[in-house]
Amino acid sequence: TQLLEQSPQFLSIQEGENLTVYCNSSSVFSSLQWYRQEPGEGPVLLVTVVTGGEVKKLKRLTFQFGDARKDSSLHITAAQPGDTGLYLCAGEPSGTYKYIFGTGTRLKVLA
């Protein structure tokens, strides 16, 4: 069974702090996506990475895909209360058209 382990599971930080969320697997993925989910809503896509070593930035969020395409990280600079939510990574195993979701990281940013 392919698994995507996310860490940490829970994170509570003060506004202005930096944080990094990790997504790790022993499987190789054709692409990997990061989502953010609010209560009562479906996951919303933040970014897709497809090339090993790729780095993408979305304002204060920096996403990196591992060289071997087995892991990824999400770094948030100067976190704000509006960043609070559930962050999910999802990898597309090579040769499939479906996504394996990670266990999720629940982030709370305190004002």
Place this chain on the structure above:
Amino acid sequence: EAGVTQFPSHSVIEKGQTVTLRCDPISGHDNLYWYRRVMGKEIKFLLHFVKESKQDESGMPNNRFLAERTGGTYSTLKVQPAELEDSGVYFCASSLLAGARSYNEQFFGPGTRLTVL
């Protein structure tokens, strides 16, 4: 442009009853996916339609679950008879493209929360 919509938003049924969930994908999206999250677990893939055809149904838990997509537009997911362990949030997603030829941007609906008592 309307996003992916799901109906109902909540459903509470008793064990043994039947429930049908509906998903309307984004217009023009040939690819439609069903996912499920049960309490405390990660979101898990159930199946993938390309138009009206089932591309991959490897995630369907058992034969109590039946998904259809007649005409390649909206899709239904029927659970019959429902069991306690079927409780969870059922998500539908749609995408224009599929696979690793290009990145597969899936757009998710808000989900249907199913509670089986």
